[in-house]
Amino acid sequence: MSLVAVVNFGTGNLRSVQKAIEHVADKRVRVVVTDNGSELAKADRVVFPGQGAIGTCLDAMEKRDLREIFYLILSSKPFLGICLGLQAMYKFSEEGGGVQCMGVLDGVVEHFSDGSGRDKFTDPATGGRLKVPHMGWNNVMQTQPHPLWCDIEQGQRFYFVHSYCVQSNDSSQLYGVTEYGKTFTAAGGRDNFFGVQFHPEKSQSAGLQLIKNFVSWDGSV
Amino acid sequence: MGLAKRVIPCLDIDAGRVVKGVKFVDIRDAGDPVEVASKYDQQGADEITFLDITASSEGRQTIYALVEEVASQVFIPMTVGGGVRELDDVHRLLHAGADKVAVNTAAVHNPEFVREASNHFGVQCIVVAIDAKRVSDKSPLAWEVFTHGGRQPTGIDAIEWGQRMVDCGAGEILLTSMDRDGTRDGFDLELTRTMSNSVPVPIIASGGVGNLSHLVEGIIEGGADAVLAASIFHFGEHTILEAKQVMLEAGIEVRL
Numbered sequence A: 001m002s003l004v005a006v007v008n009f010g011t012g013n014l015r016s017v018q019k020a021i022e023h024v025a026d027k028r029v030r031v032v033v034t035d036n037g038s039e040l041a042k043a044d045r046v047v048f049p050g051q052g053a054i055g056t057c058l059d060a061m062e063k064r065d066l067r068e069i070f071y072l073i074l075s076s077k078p079f080l081g082i083c084l085g086l087q088a089m090y091k092f093s094e095e096g097g098g099v100q101c102m103g104v105l106d107g108v109v110e111h112f113s114d115g116s117g118r119d120k121f122t123d124p125a126t127g128g129r130l131k132v133p134h135m136g137w138n139n140v141m142q143t144q145p146h147p148l149w150c151d152i153e154q155g156q157r158f159y160f161v162h163s164y165c166v167q168s169n170d171s172s173q174l175y176g177v178t179e180y181g182k183t184f185t186a187a188g189g190r191d192n193f194f195g196v197q198f199h200p201e202k203s204q205s206a207g208l209q210l211i212k213n214f215v216s217w218d219g220s221v
Numbered sequence B: 001m002g003l004a005k006r007v008i009p010c011l012d013i014d015a016g017r018v019v020k021g022v023k024f025v026d027i028r029d030a031g032d033p034v035e036v037a038s039k040y041d042q043q044g045a046d047e048i049t050f051l052d053i054t055a056s057s058e059g060r061q062t063i064y065a066l067v068e069e070v071a072s073q074v075f076i077p078m079t080v081g082g083g084v085r086e087l088d089d090v091h092r093l094l095h096a097g098a099d100k101v102a103v104n105t106a107a108v109h110n111p112e113f114v115r116e117a118s119n120h121f122g123v124q125c126i127v128v129a130i131d132a133k134r135v136s137d138k139s140p141l142a143w144e145v146f147t148h149g150g151r152q153p154t155g156i157d158a159i160e161w162g163q164r165m166v167d168c169g170a171g172e173i174l175l176t177s178m179d180r181d182g183t184r185d186g187f188d189l190e191l192t193r194t195m196s197n198s199v200p201v202p203i204i205a206s207g208g209v210g211n212l213s214h215l216v217e218g219i220i221e222g223g224a225d226a227v228l229a230a231s232i233f234h235f236g237e238h239t240i241l242e243a244k245q246v247m248l249e250a251g252i253e254v255r256l
Helices: A015-024 A037-042 A054-063 A067-074 A204-215 B033-043 B062-071 B087-096 B105-109 B112-121 B158-167 B189-198 B212-220 B240-249
Strands: A002-007 A029-034 A045-048 A079-082 A107-111 A134-139 A157-162 A164-168 A174-179 A183-190 A193-196 B006-014 B017-022 B025-031 B048-052 B078-081 B100-103 B126-136 B142-147 B152-157 B172-177 B203-206 B226-229
Touching (some): A002 A037, A037 A067, A045 A204, A054 A067, A134 A174, B006 B033, B006 B203, B017 B033, B033 B062, B033 B240, B062 B078, B078 B126, B087 B112, B100 B112, B105 B112, B112 B126, B142 B158, B152 B158, B189 B212, B212 B226, B212 B240
Parallel strands (some): A002 A045, B006 B048, B078 B100, B100 B126, B126 B172, B203 B226
Antiparallel strands (some): A107 A164, A134 A157, A164 A183, A174 A183, B142 B152
8 A cells, every 4th residue: 555645735726636646556556635744744655736826835835834744755755746846846936026945956936038027928039929828738858867757758748837937056956848938947856856847647648657657656766 | 849839629518418509509419528528638639628508507517527527537638617707616626627717707797806716726727718709890900808608798898808817817818709609710810819919828719610721820820829629620520630730731839
């Protein structure tokens, strides 16, 4: 029997994360969706999808006294961050006027816009206008091998939806990049933590493969 | 390489079945929603949209079970709209497994609803659906917002409305031309282009697709980020894969 906990802070869609894990895992794997610290602490693996705005998400963690538990999980068991669950691991996000994050990975979270205003984002390559949020299927270039990339093609498309993106400062913590007007971190990690900006639970067979890889990952790189 | 333009089949749902009206009458039964959604997923649909057109309140409850069943089998993004009026409706749909919720009439009645919903659940899951009808054919072209499935005029300019909805936190706009819906004459490309140039968020073009080159036009001439169609896929005329091949030949980035 193995237990996978999906961190739930009350908003957004966690059902699909849960269903995707149940779809790929064998019958001995149990999935719980929870915000309970002791359940998270006893789980074998933890998935942190992150939801809504990053400030609200981190406040929700504080309100439930989960920060210490998170650091404990980060130092002890396979931990998958999805979307905000990746962004929250860096030092700082400029979302909502600026938020200090967990600081586990070296890098910052910035808005897609090029500084000429929130609603203008031009593609430097073509001069064309790019829409924000970055929404849809884009290619992920794997920058380093990792057990979670097992059986996933280089350049595979995954489903993204986000307005803020990560810029990593440490290439040893960078596992994948995507282009959208600029190059940003599509996957980052360290030790037993692996985080993705895209939504594997919504990325059809390639996404399910990544989740399958996570469910059998022992946390070593 | 790069972000792909999306092809989105739309399933109109009435009391748990897929239906397709031609010009809002003659509703034909097009099958079981779970089977149809799975079929489109296998054909390479980039997302799936369900619009609940059920009139009765007891019939409306079927949508939650349906969304939950689809979400356990189909692992691509799912948008659900139709009759979404309160935060609790949004919450229930997201909880059942929807990724995005489309709001239409309720946004016109109370624009703050869009702000509340996007503050609470995130802009990424709030789609504002706009049903627009041409009110001026001469320059400057103009379109008016209609509600209640295209029956009720509002006096609101569609382009200004789109901009206001983005200010309220809409993460995407599903733009339907009421003049073209059901006609198979192609998208209202001027409407699509004008909206796309006026708002920073992605636009889904809808209404009027009768053949695959209409999808190409929607992207290239209309500037849409995604194209939505129903009847050309439902009755076996074309598969999603065929649609994407035609788009690819036209030089459009697609996910194959």
